[in-house]
């Protein structure tokens with residue numbers, strides 16, 4: 001199985017995703033938030049790249065979520081904090097979400113056979129899903145405004161490590177960046193929360209009052225659920241009426 005790790009959205013070319021499984025990773029915070037919302041009973045997340053598009057797509061009963069400059073967008077129901085997307089707030093609701101990087105990454109991956117959302121919360125489940133789809137796989141680290149973000153690279157390393165544990169070292173081939181990120185993850189895994197706190201985005205979040213989000217995003221393998229893009233919306237794999245694999 002070949003797994004390519006791409007360092008940020010700017011380095012990705014949509015056509016390279018044809019016939020592949022793409023796992024989009026935006027640990028702080030979009031994919032952590034999408035996973036949290038869906039496991040808390042949100043019906044679907046519609047990832048869009050602009051505020052205007054979010055407002056255009058909103059239908060009766062839909063909620064709007066997202067951020068610009070880390071802050072909730074005026075008039076929206078939620079920001080981009082996973083802690084806001086509680087059962088009480090999202091159960092049975094569809095949320096239209098726009099964030100600076102993560103939802104843009106999902107849009108960029110749209111030509112792939114399967115687009116999954118990954119974070120530390122579901123790394124092991126992403127590895128299992130990628131194996132089951134039997135395609136070459138790309139882990140697309142969202143990064144921040146087309147620059148690499150440590151937390152996304154570490155999560156790519158975590159997914160690679162889970163693939164290695166599941167299939168054995170000999171069955172996995174990755175690019176040099178993937179090899180480096182796996183090494184970094186193995187080094188950082190015992191102090192993941194502290195490492196995320198010391199990252200550029202971790203520090204930015206703390207400064208904006210979102211330290212609790214970092215703690216929530218640093219939890220590993222707390223769910224076996226994987227969001228997948230079905231037409232224009234993300235739902236949990238295996239819940240849309242068609243077989244999971």
Ligand SMILES: O=C(O)[C@H](CS(=O)(=O)O)OP(=O)(O)O
Nearest residue numbers: 028029030070099100101102
């Ligand atoms: O709010 C977030 O978590 C970030 C904002 S920023 O790009 O780091 O300013 O957005 P995301 O799309 O989740 O990376």
Ligand SMILES: [Mg+2]
Nearest residue numbers: 026028029101
């Ligand atoms: Mg991010």
